[in-house]
Amino acid sequence: MIEIEVHALATLLPVLYLIATFLYGMELGGPKAPKFRAGRHVVNGILLVVHLGWLLLLWQSLGHFPVADPWTAVSFMALSVMLVYLPIELMTGAPTTGVFVVGFAFTLQLIGSCLLPLDLSPSGFARSPFFAVHVATALLATAALLLSGFFGALYLVLLRQIRAGRFGVLFRRLPDLESLSRLNRGVATLGFVLLTVGVNIGIWWAHSGAVERLDYTDPKVLPVLVLWLLFGVIGASPWIRGLTGRRAAVVAVLGASLLIVTLIVTFLPLGSIHEF
């Protein structure tokens, strides 16, 4: 019975993400109607409740934190993007970047829902509570790092447009350069902290006997360390002489690109970030 509800909600989720993307799109390019704004808040609320409810159902069904296969991980990633982005939107009061962010979350959720296996089977090692903390923090960190790269890219695009005197729709609707720079550094710092927690819990958990062998020379571990360093540097960039807003944005874009490549290279062939 639960499995039917799980698959029904998995079908509903991309629809909710699509509606949210549309409403954010209206904020960027459409009329500034209050009904769209109110509708967006309602849809965001429903979306979070449904997505969290779906995870709880999965948790109940599997008996462990429900992110042990690639497609539930992709779906959790979509939720992580929303969980990182929505407080930023509330703090800055600038929802115009939302169409890109929520659009990205929609794409992730669509992939997750479409490729979700019909027969969900529990995973042995996923029953540990450390696994839940490790995976949740690592995926939230990934979402934050991707958003940092996204805000960095927006900063560079806007700077380029302003320099060239092209004052189009992006200039009118996007937050100012300074805000984009602060967003880039803010989410990079959040990602750095989450990654620190996630990676260390993972290492501690691995050494406690959860896995047979953790190889630090594994080429997949290196990019994570590089990313950890890169985003730490971005977070600390206001205090690093010469690491200007533009350079921090360039580093964030490079870091996010490295993260995407790492995810694609490791995730798709192996079905997991780790080989064990």
Added chain:
Amino acid sequence: MPLARRLVLLGTSYRTSPVEARERCAVAPEDSAAALRELVAAEGHDEVFLISTCNRTEILISGPGAEAASETVRQRWFLGLGVQECYAYHGTDAVFHLFRVAAGLDSQVLGESEILGQIKDALGRAQDAAAVKSHLQPLVEQALAVGKRVRTETKVGEGTLSVARAAVELAAKVLGRLDRVDALVVGAGETGQLVAKHLRDVGARRIVFCNRTLERAEAAAREHGGEALPLDQLSKVISEVDLTVVSVDAPEPVVRLEHVDAARIRRRDRPPIVIDLSVPRGVDPALAAHAGMLVHGLDDLDAVVSRHHEERRSEVALAENILVEEVHKFLALQAYATLKPVVAGMRARFEEARDAVLGEIDDRELVAALADKLTKRLLNEALTQIKLGTREAFSQERLGETYRQYRERS
């Protein structure tokens, strides 16, 4: 003589030419007397009005040969200076254009009222040079009255931007909250002070005034709560601040590449922005090539002001109705004024005829009173008919159509 043959307006503005072209034909206030004298001395027209602001240079000429003389003026004051985009409005179109300019409908910042002061000053200079007389003086005065009426009866100028405020808004788009911003205002004139006022209103952390005359910079600093520096110390501060607004009246750029400490700029977390509100330009174009700086001019302010244009579209329609009404009134009065000698002649002939008839009658007292009343009644009737005829000749509906055609052409 028809208005179309005695009134021509030539000009170039931000709508047709970039600032690089506009600065070539700009006439500084101190040079306008000489320019007006030169224009009046030319053949073909006997009255001239010249207005030159940061956004436009326009010359209005009136006289029997204005149409023919306009080509010489165009060559000398626009084409000869390398400004190819020169517009020309004749007769009623010229009146429409002048009234639109005074109403702020042709301004880069829609509805701004600075233009009224600029027209008033230009009229004063033209009067001093004896360049405006019976034709252009009432026309320009009427334009000023129209400008005031449009601002009183419509909301086109309500809460409007000025060029100074548009510059501050543009800076905010780059720098975000301006209360964390250090600003440099180069030039302590009217626009510079307006920029400082807006910066103070948004709580700018530090405002430094730099002016050729230190006393003026100090006066501005006292008024707006900032610091003052002479112009030769510009390089000390320009690389320190986040925002530099330049509003000077100088033939050559006062802010140049050598004033900037390139290494220091490269190390800055956010790119400093320089906004030039001067015509001729006060910032060396070479500075725009500096990788670490964002340099913008008057033409870039369109991005900020276009949003305000959209918001005021309905008010523009109301203002345009007033414009057509006022042009109608003005043309009717002008036509009536041309009939004044005819009316005076008619009055004299009527009275002559009355006296001649009275000379032939014996009972003079009664008949004189009758003849006098009849003369006045007939004369009034004739004058009323003439006035009506004049108004009909310039019917408001027809003028509305003429205005639409003028807008399509402009």
